[in-house]
Amino acid sequence: MRFGVKSKIWITIIGIVMIFAFFLLIFFPMQQEKYLLKNYEKEVQTLANTVALGVKIALTEQNFEGVQTAIDFVNKDKRLTFVAMIQTDSSFNEQTKKADVKKNVFKSYPETFSPDPGWISNDTMIIKWSPFSTDMMKGQIMLGFDTSEIIKSKKEIRQTSLLVCGLILLLGFLVGLWLARQISVPVLALRDAALEVGGGNRNKYVIATQTDEIGELGRAFNEMVSDLRQAEEENIKSNKNLAASNAHLEEALVELKSAQSQLIHSEKMASLGQLTAGIAHEIKNPLNFINNFAEITSELLNEASQANLTPEQRDLVNQAKDNLIKINTHGKRADSIVKNMLQHSRATAGEFQFSDINDLCNEFMHLAYHGIRATNNVFNCTLETNFDPRLRPVKVMREDLGRVILNLLNNAFYAVNEKYHRLQNENTDEAHEFRRIVTVSTQANEGNVKIRIRDNGNGIPEEIMDRIFNPFFTTKPTGSGTGLGLSLSYDIVVKGHNGNLQVESVAGRYTQFTITLPA
Amino acid sequence: MLAVITSLILFFAGFHGFAQDQNLSVISNTKGVPDDMKMEDLRSVLKGEKQRWGDGTKVVVALMKTNTPAGSSTLKKIYGMTSDELNKYWLALVFQGKAKAPAFFNSAAELQVFVEQTPGAIGIVDSPGSGNHKKITIDGKKTF
Secondary structure, eight states, X not given: OOOOHHHHHHHHHHHHHHHHHHIIIXXXXXXXXXXXXXXXXXXXXXXXXXXXXXXXXXXXXXXOHHHHHHHHHHHHOTTEEEEEEEEEEEEEXXXXXXEEEEEEEEEEESTTOOOOTTOOOOSXXXXXXXXXXXXXXXXXXXXXXXXXXXHHHHHHHHHHHHHHHHHHHHHHHHHHHHHIIIIIHHHHHHHHHHHHHHTTOTXXXXXXXXXXXXXXXXXXXHHHHHHHHHHHHHHHHHHHHHHHHHHHHHHHHHHHHHHHHHHHHHXXXXXXXXXHHHHHHHHHHHHHHHHHHHHHXXXXXXXXXXXXXXXXXXXXXXXXXXXXXXXXXXXXXXXXXXXXXXXXXXXXXXXXXXXXXXXXXXXXHHHHHHHHHHHOTTOOOEXXXXXXXXXXXXXXXXXXXXXXXXXXXXXXXXXXXXXXXXXXXXXXXXXXXXXXXXXXXXXXXXXXXXXXXXXXXXXXXXGGGGGTTSTXXXXXXXXXXXXXXXXXXXXXXXXXXXXXXXXXEETTTEEEEEEEEEO | OHHHHHHHHHHHHHHXXXXXXXXXXXXXXXXXXXXXXXXXXXXXXXXXXXXXOTTSOBOXXXXXXXXXXXXXXXXXXIIOOOHHHHHHHHHHHHHTTSSOOOEEESSHHHHHHHHHHSTTEEEEESSOOSSSSEEEEETTBSBO
């Protein structure tokens, strides 16, 4: 069985009160009654002895003063039931050979009362004997005192005990209440508060106004809750800081991975650039020989064709001339590729100068548009610009950055045109609604400048996204692109300007290149 | 002759007996006690039958102890009892609260002083001396 603090207090109080009640109601009254009765018997015995002594003196010395005084004293006592003088007469019984003792009442007071010499004490009367013996007379003084006074005294004792017991019970009840208030109530409040704090409420305090240990416990609890709340707040703050640090670290990790990726890419591009430059340099000389000798041979064949030749000979000369034309055409194309490759190798060779990026973008946007219109006069595209007027002149290699913008715009025009033709071929509703749009925008930021070139063309498929900056990678048909434009642009921006070139695209919807330059 | 002798012996014995019975006188305190009393009244007073005098004074009896000649004479002339009977008589009265016991004295002088000092006291002596007390006549006689 489990007892609470309050139960234990009440059990203790009730136990103490019961012990008090036992002593007050049973033990002490019994003791008092015992002593009272003993004293009463002693008193009656003393009176009997006094009367007996008085009788003896009266009979032996003929002095009745003592017995007179004793009898007067006894007779005045209200507790007296009777006083009797018993005369004892002894005679030898011949038959039994023993002395026969006869007791007779000589005189008694009150006269009308006739006590029996054989009486003994009972609940209502105490009877005491005191012998006397003279030559003239032998006998006993027999005193009978009633016990009404004793019974009355007993009753008073019990009533007093009951009253005191009632007071003790009341006092015990009050002490119990006081203890419950002083101990049980604060302890239970402390328990409830502890449960509430344990449940998560860190603002739960107890009232601790007492100056005793209970009060100290309450104050210690309040301090503990306060410390706990403070520690929790600090913990939350630390967690927030930790989360922020984690976020920073994750961001740094992403940036690091990006930088690592860019570094790898840069290294790769640098290696490819060097390789390309080496190859171009080595190819350029034999290519020059091919082109030059093709031209010379073509001139020789022209001269030979003016001579008298048989028709078969003329056909052969003409075929040779056609072949030479093809050799020369493809040789020049190869030369162009080699030149581009060489340009790639010296992409960062320009000089930095402060340039208005908005003007630069505007200039090369029109240059690119008119360039494509020159080769394809049916091409039509909406050009949109959103130049940031806050943009300050930035130190760049103007011609190189122009080539980058030109490359990106050429690709954008190509992409919107391809999408347009595809939609036309598919003859869908989208084909009628589709409008080719290329947007060039700039943005001034704290510490950098951004140039965005966006088209609503076919977009770049996800699977080739990581290869678009590789040299010689192109999705254009053979002869339409060398695959060096984006690679060259990447080198100019990243290696030449310490910037960044990023692409964002959704296949079939748009492509956006973002050039970030330090300002 | 024998009869004469016997008669003489009895005569002298009787004479001697009479010679032992002393004349007794009654003395009293000056307060309460009348100057003359009848023998019956005296006996009544001395037996404790009368508790107060005519003026309301409480009766106090003073007697010579029964082992004195005066006491012995008092036993015979007043009480007609033996010493033990007298003691029992007074013990019974005292025990039952009917009377106040007499004061017994060994000498007449003591008795006389007691009577003189106790209002309402009356005593029996063989030879009353002079003092501050009254000599009560019984049936007109100073002694009996």
